[in-house]
Amino acid sequence: MSARAAGMGLSEELSTIVGPEYVVKEEAGLEDYRKDMADYEAMPSVAVLPSTEEEISRILKVAARRKVPVVARGAGTSLTGAVVLEGAIIIDMKRFNRILAVDSVNWHVRVQAGVVLDDLNEALHKDGFFFPPDPASSFICTVGGAIAEGSGGMRCVRYGTMRDWVLALRVVLANGRTSSFGEPLAKNRVGYDLVHLMIGSEGTLGIVTEAYLKILPLPSVPLVRMLVTFDDWPSAGRAIQELRQRRIRANLMEFMDLETILAVNAAFQTDFEEVEATLLVDLEEPLVTPAESIFRDHGARTFTRATNEEEAERFYSVRSHAYLAIKGLASGVQIEDVTIPIDRLAEYLALIKEVGTRLRLRIPTLGHAGDGNVHPAILFDREDPASRAAATTAFEELCRYAIRVGGTVTGEHGVGVQKAALMREQMRAHGGEEALRLMKGIKRMFDPKGVLNPGKYVELA
Ligand SMILES: Cc1cc2nc3c(=O)[nH]c(=O)nc-3n(C[C@H](O)[C@H](O)[C@H](O)COP(=O)(O)OP(=O)(O)OC[C@H]3O[C@@H](n4cnc5c(N)ncnc54)[C@H](O)[C@@H]3O)c2cc1C
Numbered sequence: 001m002s003a004r005a006a007g008m009g010l011s012e013e014l015s016t017i018v019g020p021e022y023v024v025k026e027e028a029g030l031e032d033y034r035k036d037m038a039d040y041e042a043m044p045s046v047a048v049l050p051s052t053e054e055e056i057s058r059i060l061k062v063a064a065r066r067k068v069p070v071v072a073r074g075a076g077t078s079l080t081g082a083v084v085l086e087g088a089i090i091i092d093m094k095r096f097n098r099i100l101a102v103d104s105v106n107w108h109v110r111v112q113a114g115v116v117l118d119d120l121n122e123a124l125h126k127d128g129f130f131f132p133p134d135p136a137s138s139f140i141c142t143v144g145g146a147i148a149e150g151s152g153g154m155r156c157v158r159y160g161t162m163r164d165w166v167l168a169l170r171v172v173l174a175n176g177r178t179s180s181f182g183e184p185l186a187k188n189r190v191g192y193d194l195v196h197l198m199i200g201s202e203g204t205l206g207i208v209t210e211a212y213l214k215i216l217p218l219p220s221v222p223l224v225r226m227l228v229t230f231d232d233w234p235s236a237g238r239a240i241q242e243l244r245q246r247r248i249r250a251n252l253m254e255f256m257d258l259e260t261i262l263a264v265n266a267a268f269q270t271d272f273e274e275v276e277a278t279l280l281v282d283l284e285e286p287l288v289t290p291a292e293s294i295f296r297d298h299g300a301r302t303f304t305r306a307t308n309e310e311e312a313e314r315f316y317s318v319r320s321h322a323y324l325a326i327k328g329l330a331s332g333v334q335i336e337d338v339t340i341p342i343d344r345l346a347e348y349l350a351l352i353k354e355v356g357t358r359l360r361l362r363i364p365t366l367g368h369a370g371d372g373n374v375h376p377a378i379l380f381d382r383e384d385p386a387s388r389a390a391a392t393t394a395f396e397e398l399c400r401y402a403i404r405v406g407g408t409v410t411g412e413h414g415v416g417v418q419k420a421a422l423m424r425e426q427m428r429a430h431g432g433e434e435a436l437r438l439m440k441g442i443k444r445m446f447d448p449k450g451v452l453n454p455g456k457y458v459e460l461a
Contacts, residue, residue, distance in 0.1 A: 013062055033084070037137075045068065053178050058176070069451060071452075074145025074146075082148075082414055082417075091207060095114060096144070098115070109129075111211055112143070128217055131165065132158070146162050149413070157250055158249065166195055174451045202457050204443055204454075225315055229273055231301060239300065250281055254280040255280075255367050256277075259329075260377075280319050323377065326366075331380075336377070338411065339373040352374070378394050400422075402426075415457045420461045427461070
């Protein structure tokens, strides 16, 4: 007798697949799944914690039969509403938490999707390797979430984003079938590149259970980590532009403005110098002297080198936790991640300041300045409609500037529901209307019944 014929409810039927202890149906438990880290919210109907592909496959079949949407969840650190959906079945990937094999000849790691990125790196360090992409949320975010978001991060200025580091995937499709995509090889030319289609697909095309990721030996040249401060943003921006022009490649080039530093010092009881612009920089030892001279030419005030591992880690950790400090400053934060051509950096930083002053908004700004990916965090008062409207105006102005100068409305956080309309604007403005039509077709082909994270991203654009 089928579950429906037997009169079983959704959570009862899911319990028969994963066991009742791995089904969350009470409102209090579901609270953990209601929000993402930018406070987009929607109440799911149930959460399940499977531990095998077979279980995910059966859950997807139940979802399709009952016409209930499904959202895969890693750590829920998404900032665009991608990981929350009203009435959905949440597939929490926590139990896919094993590092399956580190291959020190082929330089890859086989890992399950729920592994936290920092845990992965901790394990790899023991074998003298590392996995370069490091979203600032790497202390909690998962391999699967980072793949589905095509995440970037701090070391991306040197090593690129998730897009550059995934060789092969195991994926459960909307119809419940399971497939391998790609091969764990340095080269593979068989067929269309479905691996890269999955990267940045935001849970709309399939559920990633396992990945082969490229790894690298830990750097052999010593790196110097330092903080460099400036009296104004455009000077910092111009210094970065000149470093690139002079072919000096940084391993880290992060940016924090005064408001960010004030928030960090208050939240974490640190004593970073409170100046208008701070860069967190990693450079290979031989590049330090020429880089310092360029920074000085552009008015750098101070240079503080980390004197030991602990201090280097403290500098890094403050930058990676900065958004959490900023989030406490107001009842609402619209966190932004446009990426502009790097030669527009100084101009863009000046624009953020101008928009904030004109619209009377506080916009603490931080980000991956070295690759043109800046995060203005637009603060607003959730209870005040005028403040909300001003924040939306600022958000749209900054995105439209990016579109105008050949940038993108999202460099790494993705689209979710936050940027679907702006994604459409960008694709139209840059001659990508046919590409958008194809994307909508791809979604329909992968998921004809609209089970996987429906009504967002490409579908909404
Ligand atoms: C403090 C902070 C700093 C951040 N810094 C950065 C940064 O530097 N760079 C950056 O790019 N992002 C950053 N982010 C955004 C976010 O953390 C990243 O996108 C992260 O990789 C998401 O991982 P997650 O495990 O939390 O995914 P979730 O938020 O759980 O999910 C994100 C999306 O992926 C889908 N998904 C999750 N797991 C799977 C799976 N196994 N299969 C298929 N789909 C799946 C979800 O359905 C959802 O659409 C930051 C966020 C915070 C809160």
